[in-house]
Amino acid sequence: MWRVRTYHKFVPSLAIRHRSGANVPRKKTKNPLESRKKAVKEAQRILRMRVAQIEASKPRMEEIDPDLLRPERQRQRLAISEEEKECRVLLAKDWSRYQMQRYEEDFRKLTGLIVCRKKALVELKKASEILYEKAIVIDKKLFPLEKKGPTATPPLQSYEAPDAEEDYIHVRT
Template sequence: MFGSVLRQFSRISLNQLPLQASGRSICTTTALQFKITDYLCAEPMKKKKKIDPAIVRAREERRRKKLEKQIRRLQKNARQLKPIDEMEVPLHLLDQIQKRSRGPPQISQEVQEERALLQKEWTRYKRQEYMAHVAQIDRIMAAQKRALDRLYEESEDLYNEAIMPDLQLIPYSVTGPVATPPIKGYESPDGDYLDVSKKWND
């Protein structure tokens, strides 16, 4: 209703309206609307309490002692290895260790003597095998030396060619050190992984 009255009133020209002698004029601008300012969540500032400097020093001292205790605890467990779950014995098995433990079996005297004789026989067999192997190597080296001596008597050039290593037999090439020398004073990390991949902002 108020809007319709304003629209009708806006159509009337100022020339058609009689001016009052009191000096009042008619405003043709839009009607003023009610506006509310933003509310502010504020409260009076609290008065600061004066604290005894001795209490402040005591708090700082307690905080410092707590930090020192944590640092000592970390230093004590600095080189402690991280546990491997696959190698940890379950707790229910540790509780049953008395039930699961078995003593050594009782072996009769005859079985002990039989095992001792079997051990001696196996030792003699391995010694004979080793001696036969060493004798075979000695025979091969002696035959090689005799062949080289006869070749030297025949031709010195052929002898020099025979004792030259055959580089084509086992091809071998080296490009650099196969292992990095150890760094003195370096402590390897205990299974830690540091992600150094680049992160791009969207």
């Protein structure tokens, strides 16, 4: 009889890797108290760093010599003529008018943008309801805003609520 010899090629990607339970390394258990201590230490370290950064960025104030603050060293106020006062008042009025024009122009631009946005949303709703729903979703990452305040305030002890009698009702004519 003829014996047929076969040679198998070993392919590592196809090999099944098996580990018996004895060779598997044990997971280290972490003590929650130690991890909490590490977190507190890290927070304290970050706080110290930030305080150091703030102190380094503060401008150093030098002591002012008290001799410089004597009344005789202070400047005298200049007398302003009536013409100069009137000129300053007119300049302030001109500036106020200019700022009002700027405000109105910005307001007109903003209202125009809002109108265009509304028209675009109407057209988008006609085209695709799904795209419209995605377009009107508010992106909270763009303008992060959190409001915190009292949700329930206790009544004032000294406040007396008015009765609903006709004596208390005042009608303006």
